[in-house]
Structures are given as C-alpha cells and as structure tokens.
Amino acid sequence: MTSLLSRITHPDLPSFPERMIQFGEGNFMRAFVDWQLQQMNNQGLFNGSAVLVQPIEQGLSGLLAEQDNLYTIFLNGILNQQTVNDSEIITSISRVINPYSQYEDYMALAEDDGFEFITSNTTEAGIAYHPEDRLTDAPQKSFPAKLTALLYKRFQLGKKGFVIIPCELIDRNGEKLQQIVIQYAEEWQLGQDFLHWLEAENTFCCSLVDRIVPGYPRDKAKVLEAELGYQDKIMVTAEPFLLWVIEGPAWISERLPFSKAGLNVVVTNDMTPYREQKVHLLNGPHTAMVPLALLAGLETVEDVMNDGDFSSFVKQLMEDELIPMLNLPKESLLTYAEAVLERFKNPFIRHELSSISLNSISKFKTRLLPVLLRYQEVNGDLPKLMTLSFAALLLSYRGDRLKRQDSTEVLTIFDQAWNNPTSFVHTILQEESLWGQDLTKVPDLSEVIEFNIEQLEQLGSRAALQKLV
Numbered sequence: 001m002t003s004l005l006s007r008i009t010h011p012d013l014p015s016f017p018e019r020m021i022q023f024g025e026g027n028f029m030r031a032f033v034d035w036q037l038q039q040m041n042n043q044g045l046f047n048g049s050a051v052l053v054q055p056i057e058q059g060l061s062g063l064l065a066e067q068d069n070l071y072t073i074f075l076n077g078i079l080n081q082q083t084v085n086d087s088e089i090i091t092s093i094s095r096v097i098n099p100y101s102q103y104e105d106y107m108a109l110a111e112d113d114g115f116e117f118i119t120s121n122t123t124e125a126g127i128a129y130h131p132e133d134r135l136t137d138a139p140q141k142s143f144p145a146k147l148t149a150l151l152y153k154r155f156q157l158g159k160k161g162f163v164i165i166p167c168e169l170i171d172r173n174g175e176k177l178q179q180i181v182i183q184y185a186e187e188w189q190l191g192q193d194f195l196h197w198l199e200a201e202n203t204f205c206c207s208l209v210d211r212i213v214p215g216y217p218r219d220k221a222k223v224l225e226a227e228l229g230y231q232d233k234i235m236v237t238a239e240p241f242l243l244w245v246i247e248g249p250a251w252i253s254e255r256l257p258f259s260k261a262g263l264n265v266v267v268t269n270d271m272t273p274y275r276e277q278k279v280h281l282l283n284g285p286h287t288a289m290v291p292l293a294l295l296a297g298l299e300t301v302e303d304v305m306n307d308g309d310f311s312s313f314v315k316q317l318m319e320d321e322l323i324p325m326l327n328l329p330k331e332s333l334l335t336y337a338e339a340v341l342e343r344f345k346n347p348f349i350r351h352e353l354s355s356i357s358l359n360s361i362s363k364f365k366t367r368l369l370p371v372l373l374r375y376q377e378v379n380g381d382l383p384k385l386m387t388l389s390f391a392a393l394l395l396s397y398r399g400d401r402l403k404r405q406d407s408t409e410v411l412t413i414f415d416q417a418w419n420n421p422t423s424f425v426h427t428i429l430q431e432e433s434l435w436g437q438d439l440t441k442v443p444d445l446s447e448v449i450e451f452n453i454e455q456l457e458q459l460g461s462r463a464a465l466q467k468l469v
C-alpha cells in the first residue's frame with residue numbers, strides 16, 4: 001500500500017506566505033486559481049499562497065488537511081499544436097478553514113495585513129442573498145453574508161481592503177457580489193462609514209473563467225497512483241487551455257502578474273464580448289449535446305465528438321444557429337468555435353455528460369435560450385437543432401428516461417406537469433419560474449417542441465437527429 005501524499009512523503013516542497021483568501025475548495029478552483037498561483041510561484045513572481053474557506057458545511061477541508069493541503073494536478077490535452085501530459089504537486093494552498101467548525105479562525109483572517117486578494121467559486125448558487133443571515137451568526141449561511149462579516153471586521157480594525165475577484169459563472173459576478181454585500185451592510189445597519197470603506201478600499205472585479213476541469217479521474221485513479229508512487233484522494237484532471245478575463249483596473253496585472261508568468265489572463269475594462277463568446281459557443285453546445293447524447297446512450301463529450309451524427313450536430317449548431325446570432329466579429333467567432341471543437345475532442349480527459357447535465361434547466365435558460373429567442377426574432381422561424389435539443393431536454397426531465405440532477409423545486413414542476421401528459425409541454429413552456437418568461441407566447445415553439453418530442457420517442461434520439469444534420 002503506497003502512502004498518502006503529504007509533506008512527510010514530500011519533505012522538500014516549498015511553502016509560501018498567505019496572500020489570498022479563496023472561498024471554494026472544489027475541483028475548478030484548485031485546477032484554475034491555485035494552479036496559476038503555483039505557476040507564478042514557480043517563476044518567483046508572486047511568492048504567495050491561498051487560504052481556502054469551505055463555503056458550505058460539507059466539503060474537502062478534511063481530505064485536504066489529511067494531505068497537508070497538497071494535491072496533484074494532471075493537465076492533458078493539446079495546446080498550441082503540442083500534446084501536453086503534465087503532472088505537478090500543487091503547493092500554493094497553505095490551509096483550509098471550515099467556518100462551520102472554525103469560525104474564529106475564519107474571522108481571524110481579517111486581522112492579517114498579508115491578505116490582499118479574495119477569490120471565489122461557490123457555483124452559480126453561491127452568490128445569493130439569504131434574508132435570514134445575521135452578523136452574529138457563526139457562520140452565516142450564504143457566501144456573501146460570510147464575506148460581509150469578514151469585511152466588516154477588517155473595517156473595524158482600520159485595515160486596508162481587498163481586490164475581490166469572483167469566478168462564479170454568472171453574469172457580472174463581481175457587481176452582483178458587491179450588491180449583496182451592500183444589501184447585508186444596510187440590512188445589518190453597519191453604518192455609512194463601512195459603506196464608504198467598502199467602496200473606497202475594495203476593488204470588486206467581474207471575471208470570466210474558462211478551463212475544462214473534469215475533476216477526479218475516477219476511471220484511472222489507481223493507475224495514476226501506481227505511476228506517482230503515492231496515494232492522492234483529491235487529484236484533479238484538467239485541460240491545458242486556460243483563459244481568465246478580469247474586468248478591472250490595469251494595475252491588477254502588476255499586483256497579480258499572471259501575464260508576466262505567461263498565463264492567458266486578460267485584464268480589460270469590458271469583458272462582455274468574451275462572456276458572450278464563451279457562454280454561448282462553449283457552454284451552449286455542451287448543454288445542447290447533453291440530453292440528445294445521453295438519450296442515445298453516449299457517456300462523454302469525447303464520445304459525442306467521435307460520433308459522426310453527434311459531432312455534425314455540434315458543428316452545425318455552432319455554425320448555423322449560434323455564430324450568426326452573436327454580435328461579435330465573425331472571424332474571431334469562427335476561430336473560437338474551431339478551438340472549442342478541438343478542446344471537446346480532447347482524447348486525454350474523460351468529461352462526463354452526466355456531470356454537465358447538473359442543473360440543465362437553468363443552464364439552458366442562460367446558455368441557449370437567449371440565442372434561440374434572438375434567432376426567432378431575426379429569422380421569423382425557429383432554429384432546428386436548438387429546438388430538437390430543447391425537446392430532448394424536456395423529455396429527459398419527465399423522469400421516466402434519464403436520471404435527473406436538479407433542484408427539488410425544478411423537479412417538482414416537471415413531476416406535476418407530467419401528471420397530465422397531454423398538457424405537459426404547454427405547462428412547462430408556460431412556467432416563468434423556469435425560463436423568466438412565458439415561452440408559449442413564442443410563435444410556433446409549443447408545436448415544434450411537441451413534434452420533436454414525438455420524433456424522439458418514435459425514432460429515438462439518433463434517428464431524429466439524423467433527419468436534421
């Protein structure tokens with residue numbers, strides 16, 4: 001039996017002073033932010049580590065502590081025409097605090113002048129306002145409430161603020177986080193001076209992240225451990241490609257010298273085009289392929305890309321239905337789309353369709369629906385491939401075919417609608433809490449979805465798709 005990765009098995013690994021507070025210890029943050037800190041440290045450009053704060057009660061703090069906060073990252077794929085198959089032990093996390101059992105340690109972070117940066121990824125659900133949160137809770141439930149309590153203590157101690165860069169995949173994440181912090185400050189009556197300090201001493205940035213991180217390599221962990229010669233319960237796999245767009249002042253690039261370290265980080269005063277491109281041309285096709293491919297029995301993004309019918313679907317969806325609707329230079333969209341197709345084909349990582357399917361309804365709403373509606377407005381008819389995927393999504397949410405992974409609220413809406421099969425499509429499309437509007441008002445949409453569901457049921461997903469590609 002090999003030993004668990006730790007500073008005992010690897011006594012010569014370096015440590016760095018704490019400079020960043022990071023909310024979120026999930027796969028993505030460890031393969032994205034902490035990996036980038038490591039690259040800057042490797043080049044002597046940052047000399048810093050992150051303290052991780054576990055945002056919810058259950059998480060990886062125990063496993064990270066068991067491994068002295070070390071873990072291995074595997075980068076596998078093709079970058080700039082070169083095959084990359086690298087592994088590295090990440091040493092840029094100093095410790096992990098679980099505020100549910102270590103609230104005092106958490107609040108003590110406010111006392112340390114060494115901290116300059118705050119980052120986060122608490123999923124799309126994390127940047128939310130919970131009215132029941134109070135300053136006196138230990139800890140508060142929501143991430144923004146926890147952050148407000150920490151910032152307030154920092155202010156009371158008369159210390160400088162932070163550069164705050166959330167990575168959650170929601171639009172205008174930095175502004176949204178700032179708004180909720182201000183809402184708590186007002187609700188908790190923390191005073192005008194604190195509100196002024198928040199504004200003057202802190203820089204909230206919006207950011208957009210891009211790196212495919214399938215996470216723990218369940219299928220080959222044992223083989224990898226045998227190769228490494230140690231056990232690692234929190235190893236993480238990712239693609240080599242990375243993009244971080246940070247909307248904020250130019251001086252951020254000096255204090256966080258990502259670009260100097262050769263990392264693909266853009267600091268800009270307008271991240272909108274980058275977001276449009278990524279959310280609609282990468283996340284959109286992911287979300288569109290999932291229900292059709294799962295119904296056809298495929299398991300991974302790579303399976304989709306190696307399948308003639310399904311890869312044609314993805315390519316045509318991008319070229320015929322998504323790109324023409326995006327308000328960006330066509331050439332750059334085509335170049336981006338080509339790069340995304342290459343990334344989807346990555347033969348070295350196993351990106352499970354079932355993991356992408358989590359919360360597919362809200363993903364469809366943000367990643368595809370705006371483009372579908374724009375297409376209808378511009379062309380006066382509906383996009384064929386997107387509506388087939390939409391039909392497959394509704395079919396897969398009936399609960400009689402695929403395992404669904406979504407909130408109880410969403411699943412209850414579908415279960416209730418399916419109690420009356422004849423009105424199922426109408427009831428679901430009408431549900432404004434799912435789509436932000438009544439979709440039965442979109443010309444022809446109900447009929448097209450009804451027709452596509454029939455096709456999918458009668459012919460199966462592959463044959464229904466073959467009629468269109």
Ligand SMILES: NC(=O)c1ccc[n+]([C@@H]2O[C@H](COP(=O)([O-])OP(=O)(O)OC[C@H]3O[C@@H](n4cnc5c(N)ncnc54)[C@H](O)[C@@H]3O)[C@@H](O)[C@H]2O)c1
Nearest residue numbers: 024025026027028055056122123124125126169211212213
């Ligand atoms: N995996 C990828 O390829 C990838 C790429 C870009 C962005 N992302 C985004 O990153 C997010 C996390 O992905 P991951 O792969 O690290 O998942 P993960 O399950 O490994 O980590 C999830 C993290 O979010 C926290 N969290 C979960 N629910 C929360 C809640 N309700 N409130 C506060 N915190 C909560 C958890 O504590 C954990 O730190 C996802 O929302 C995803 O959209 C993922």
Ligand SMILES: O=P(O)(O)OC[C@@H](O)[C@@H](O)[C@H](O)[C@H](O)CO
Nearest residue numbers: 209210211212213283286355356
């Ligand atoms: O991470 P999710 O579940 O929000 O979405 C699934 C994928 O579309 C997503 O993880 C992409 O791989 C990622 O956004 C690429 O940067």
